[in-house]
Amino acid sequence: MGELKKFVKGHVVVKVGNITREDVDAIVNAANSTLMGGGGVDGAIHRAGGAEILKECKEIRRTRYPQGLPTGEAVITTAGKMAARYVIHTVGPVFGGGGKEKADQLAACYRNSLALAGKKGLKTVAFPAISTGIYGYPLDQAAQVCSKAIQDFLASEVTVQEVCMVFFSQREADLFLKNHSFKD
Secondary structure (H helix, E strand, O other): OOOEEEEEOOOOEEEEEOOHHHOOEEEEEEEEEOOOOHHHHHHHHHHHHHHHHHHHHHHHHHHHOOOOOOOOOEEEOOOOOOOOOEEEEEOOOOOOOHHHHHHHHHHHHHHHHHHHHHHHOOOEEEEOOEEEEEEEEOOOHHHHHHHHHHHHHOOOHHHHHEEEOOOOOOHHHHHHHOOOOOOO
């Protein structure tokens, strides 16, 4: 477990671990559009953070997104009982047949999450592999999309100083490392 590799002049870290235990300014939740918790990373974050996250998510649904958070968009809540200060919730695409539209939606998840972190003045953000679980996005393809989106964002961003890609297993991390598109 732990850090495996760094990219983009040390601003991107790839590691194996439990995202709910990351001591960063914000962790990103691969949420569903309801924002009410679910399985996988989403459920783990809601369980680890406690009731305060759900309370804030309900308020976001009531006031800003009554129909649910659209794919690719991002919102921020407290991180509750976790070490992180905030949770940035984003909804990844369901892969289905894939294609450019799905890649654009996945890239938007990373861009919009990082933009929200920058707007809040956050310096460190940890991501899971969005959409690669139940939503079926192949990790090899997701690695190319997310690494390009992160690198492009960091090229013009000064607030966010470290992005961690946190993988649950060594196998997932290795697949990401084999397929990313970071230029360093």
